[in-house]
Amino acid sequence: MRQDWEPEDLIEVWTLLEDDMAKLRNKSGANRLGFALLLKFFEVEARFPEDAGDVPKAAVEYVAQQVKVPAKEWTAYDWAGRAIKRHRVEIREAYGFRVCTEENQAQLAEWLAVELCPVELSRDRLAEAVVARCRRQLMEPPTPGQVGRLVGSAVSTFEERFCQAATGWLSATTRTLLDELVVEDVGGAEGEGRVGGGTAFFTELKADPAGLGLESLLGEITKLERVRRLQLPPELFADVSEKQVAAWRARASKEYPSDLRAMKPQMRYTLLATLCHVRQTEITDPLVDLFIQLVAKINTRAEKKVEGEFVKELKRVRGKEGILLRLAEADLSGGRGVHAQSARGGGEGERGPLPRAGAHGAAFVLLESLAADAQAVAEGAGAEGQQHCLPAGDGRDRPAQEVSGPADQGGGALRRGGEDPSGAGGAGAVVQGRGR
Structure with a gap:
């Protein structure tokens, strides 16, 4: 019973009614006060107090005022005498209660x-x-x-x-496999040659997945396969509440293999079976989630790799020599000025108007070295080549070095650009062609 009572609560619960006062007529002193307190206590708790300390002090003082007995008489009440036994019998009869045998x-x-x-x-x-x-x-x-x-x-x-x-519900085979989960390992690798797996697998069985990854996924699959080898009946705990099964599973997780070995067989089998039964579900559901997350991770990496390769392809200009050669041939045949753009190292090149070599000629600047096949075609097209060596940085003010082409082709030859004589700069070629 609570010990703190507000005045209004005392009045409502501990007030002696007329019938209660009638039961006190033949009692006096400590017995009168004791009977009154036992009566009201039983009315509230449906039981008797074990000792004087069970009754709140505020209630003792309040009832003592009603029965006109000092509150200190409560300590004089005999808890082992015949009077209290008689009082209890009388109170039980008053409320129609009987003793619990x-x-x-x-x-x-x-x-x-x-x-x-x-x-x-x-x-x-x-x-x-x-x-x-x-x-x-x-x-x-x-x-x-x-x-x-x-x-x-x-x-x-x-x-x-x-x-x-x-x-x-457990077969003899299942019981043997459950015993192998906690059997003490003697020599050799833990759990070697045992379907149950030994104490190493028992510890692993209670652990959660290490993290997202292929190794973790395979480990959970292996764990699930080992649990299924125990051949636990599906209806093992069909009629048991989930709360009870969860409690036994938690209890089994806290036990050490040595403690389980020391238990009675029925208790050991029940704890291990409950743990494996629940873990089979606990492993299966997260295993699906783990597989989905792993697939999503692989897809994300693949997408990033494909995007990276695609960006590289966009930055890379394939067949630059062929593109420039076709531009040169079109200009030589049509007599129009052509602007050529090249990329050095994946970036944008310089572009600008090129001087005309004649009425039906054109010139274009290559800020990139040309391949041998492009050079040969250009020579066949009758282009006159000039090599301009540019120093590192902005070397456009330096004079160009002209290299003449073969005389038997009717014009200059297209030459690969090289470094300038000082070795400090990239080279380009200016090619002039005249229509034949």
Whole structure:
């Protein structure tokens, strides 16, 4: 019972009514005060206080004023004498309650084991359920200590029956494989030659995936295959509440292999079977998510690689020599000025008007070295080539060095550009062609 009471609460709960006062007529002193306090306490709690400290001090003072007995007489009340036993009998009869016998306690324990333990894990709530059931049956509940022992007995009974039922579903092969999960490794590699996997797999079984990656995915697949080899029946825990299964799974995860080996076989098999049963679902669902994430990661990397290759292709100019050669041939045949652009190192080149060589001639500047095949075609087209060597930086003010082409072609030859004589600059070629 709570110890802090507000004045209005005291008046509402601890006020003695006319019928209550009638029961006090033949009592006096400490017995009068003690009977009045026991009466109101039982009315609130449906049980008797275990000692004087269970009754709030504020209630003692308030009731003492009503019965005209000093509050200090409460300490003189005999808790082991005949008077208190007689008072309890009288109060039970007044409210129509009976004593909870040992037979009644056994029935309460059985009721807990069958009805509440399969769905309720909190022992405090189980104890509250016992007190509430006693009130409904107009039976004085056992003392708090007795209720605690009663609840413990009910839980033990339920666990024993639960383990017996779960073990009954397991085949001899499955039990052997479950034992191999916690068997002590003696020499050699851990779990070597065992389908169960040994203590190494038992530790691995309780662990979550290491991270996103192919190795983690394969590890989870292997773990799932090993769990399925245990051949656990699908209907093993079909009639058990999810809350109860989760509690046994958590309990198994906290146990060490040595502790499990020391347990009774039925308890060990139930704990291991619960752990493997739940882990099979816990591994399967995240495994799908892990596979989806891994595929998405691979796709992202592939897209980035393709985009990178595409950008490189855009930056790279293929067949520059052929493009420039076709421009030269078109200009030589049509007599129009042509602007040529070249790229050096993937960037943009210089462009500008080229001087005309004649009425039907054209000139173009190549800021890039030409391949041998382009040179040969240009020579065949009757182009006159001049080589301009540019120094590093802006060397456009330097004079060009003219290189004449073969005389038998009717014009200059197209020559590859080289470095300038000082070795400090790129070279380009100015080609002039005349129409024939």
